[in-house]
Amino acid sequence: MMIATINPTTGETLQTFMALTATEIEHKLDLADSTFQNYRKSSFESRADKLLKVATILEDDAPEWARLMTLEMGKPFQSAIAEVNKCALVCRYYAEHGADFLKDRVVETDASYSYVTYQPLGVILAVMPWNFPFWQVFRFAAPTLMAGNVALLKHASNVPQCALAIATIFKGAGFAKGVFQSLLIESGQVEQVIRDDRVKAVTLTGSELAGQKVASVAGEVLKKSVLELGGSDPFIVLEDADLEEAATVAVEGRMRNNGQSCIASKRFIVVEAIAPKFEKLLLEKFQALKIGDPMAEDTDIGPLATPAILAELNHQVQKTIDMGARVVMGGKPLQGKGNFYPPTILTNIPEDSPAMTEEFFGPVALLFTVKDVQRAIALANNTSLGLGACVWTQNEKNIERCIRDIEAGSLFINDMVKSDVRLPFGGIKRSGYGRELSVEGIREFVNIKTIWQK
Numbered sequence: 001m002m003i004a005t006i007n008p009t010t011g012e013t014l015q016t017f018m019a020l021t022a023t024e025i026e027h028k029l030d031l032a033d034s035t036f037q038n039y040r041k042s043s044f045e046s047r048a049d050k051l052l053k054v055a056t057i058l059e060d061d062a063p064e065w066a067r068l069m070t071l072e073m074g075k076p077f078q079s080a081i082a083e084v085n086k087c088a089l090v091c092r093y094y095a096e097h098g099a100d101f102l103k104d105r106v107v108e109t110d111a112s113y114s115y116v117t118y119q120p121l122g123v124i125l126a127v128m129p130w131n132f133p134f135w136q137v138f139r140f141a142a143p144t145l146m147a148g149n150v151a152l153l154k155h156a157s158n159v160p161q162c163a164l165a166i167a168t169i170f171k172g173a174g175f176a177k178g179v180f181q182s183l184l185i186e187s188g189q190v191e192q193v194i195r196d197d198r199v200k201a202v203t204l205t206g207s208e209l210a211g212q213k214v215a216s217v218a219g220e221v222l223k224k225s226v227l228e229l230g231g232s233d234p235f236i237v238l239e240d241a242d243l244e245e246a247a248t249v250a251v252e253g254r255m256r257n258n259g260q261s262c263i264a265s266k267r268f269i270v271v272e273a274i275a276p277k278f279e280k281l282l283l284e285k286f287q288a289l290k291i292g293d294p295m296a297e298d299t300d301i302g303p304l305a306t307p308a309i310l311a312e313l314n315h316q317v318q319k320t321i322d323m324g325a326r327v328v329m330g331g332k333p334l335q336g337k338g339n340f341y342p343p344t345i346l347t348n349i350p351e352d353s354p355a356m357t358e359e360f361f362g363p364v365a366l367l368f369t370v371k372d373v374q375r376a377i378a379l380a381n382n383t384s385l386g387l388g389a390c391v392w393t394q395n396e397k398n399i400e401r402c403i404r405d406i407e408a409g410s411l412f413i414n415d416m417v418k419s420d421v422r423l424p425f426g427g428i429k430r431s432g433y434g435r436e437l438s439v440e441g442i443r444e445f446v447n448i449k450t451i452w453q454k
């Protein structure tokens with residue numbers, strides 16, 4: 001994939017970048033490694049001070065960073081602003097709590113003194129996607145740098161200006177140049193970086209295929225990896241749900257980021273007693289959405305990030321329709337410039353169709369009707385993925401049952417799945433492994449070292 005800024009609203013190529021050469025990569029690895037030797041000895045206070053400065057830079061120039069995101073991948077400008085602010089929040093969160101999360105833990109044993117201490121590992125590689133081009137990076141970088149590691153970012157090829165801007169922000173906050181570097185490289189160059197002895201671990205957010213590739217290379221050289229892959233999150237609506245609220249949140253859950261979010265609500269599993277009413281409400285609310293220029297303030301849905309994402313979504317929808325699904329609305333890309341796909345609802349989903357087995361990365365809601373809660377849970381679990389899930393009900397027994405039986409990294413009750421810096425985030429099954437955010441996130445890339453003194 002060419003490293004380039006291609007405006008998804010117009011299809012225009014705005015800027016292209018050459019991938020780094022082997023010599024340039026070597027130089028960056030060397031700088032990262034030598035910087036780590038000093039940086040690992042820095043105090044939590046000095047790291048926290050710089051992270052707080054990062055937060056200020058993000059907030060002060062939020063429109064500038066937001067504009068870059070919208071330009072490169074098409075998210076509505078207002079959500080890009082919200083994304084910048086969330087990045088500032090995660091920096092402040094780890095600045096405030098990081099030292100506490102990593103403070104030595106004394107353990108009573110037969111020794112005169114024994115404890116657990118958390119030390120940085122070294123250079124950590126992050127392979128990141130375009131869908132939240134700032135957030136995915138800061139979610140990784142804030143805890144990683146707070147722990148005393150240094151970071152290399154291989155960002156998605158369609159958001160190079162975001163990648164460069166992020167490196168500038170860290171440098172502007174006073175971090176030494178080698179603490180956070182952006183590597184403009186192609187995906188084929190990632191393997192050599194993982195194999196390099198100076199790189200100690202890797203984290204990837206993206207597709208299953210990329211996750212498999214990166215994890216297998218990391219496995220071969222026995223390096224730690226964290227994977228945050230796709231999701232096909234169920235949104236279960238039971239008979240006693242507040243339907244109006246559920247449908248309102250369903251729109252946000254499905255449409256946020258033009259539908260391109262790993263934790264988007266993708267499969268709406270509704271019990272039959274209320275299914276017609278829920279479908280009607282969802283249809284009315286989808287029809288009210290405005291699709292158009294993502295820079296415009298009143299736009300709800302912008303273009304999909306790339307022509308390939310659009311083509312893949314179109315293929316999945318068409319195949320599902322050809323196999324017998326009913327189209328409630330939408331179902332075909334919009335004509336004209338840009339990667340625009342309209343809000344779409346499919347129902348009567350056939351067995352073995354893509355809608356039953358694959359993740360849909362765009363503004364397409366898949367509506368399933370089931371008889372009862374037991375079948376709702378069975379269908380929710382009938383996927384190879386297990387990122388998030390939500391259930392809408394007031395019934396305590398059903399809530400407990402969902403908590404016990406739903407196979408996912410998180411369960412939200414009467415709300416949509418969202419990430420919160422204070423709570424761990426990640427999946428099970430083919431959605432990946434490891435956790436980001438909260439105390440669990442900062443402990444992924446550290447040496448949990450046992451100290452024993454006789």
Ligand code: NDP
Pocket residue numbers: 001127128129130131154155156157158185186187188190191205206207208209210211213214228229230231261262309312359361
């Ligand atoms: P990818 O997984 O291909 O891209 C994510 C990152 O991985 C990019 O930096 C990409 O680089 C890199 N990458 C891709 N292939 C390899 C490889 N073989 N070795 C090393 N690095 C690699 O996602 P796509 O953009 O292609 O999106 C496809 C699908 O992935 C979506 O439809 C969605 O299902 C899923 N996805 C999930 C996301 C999530 O948040 N969990 C985010 C984005 C996508 P490059 O851009 O240079 O190819």
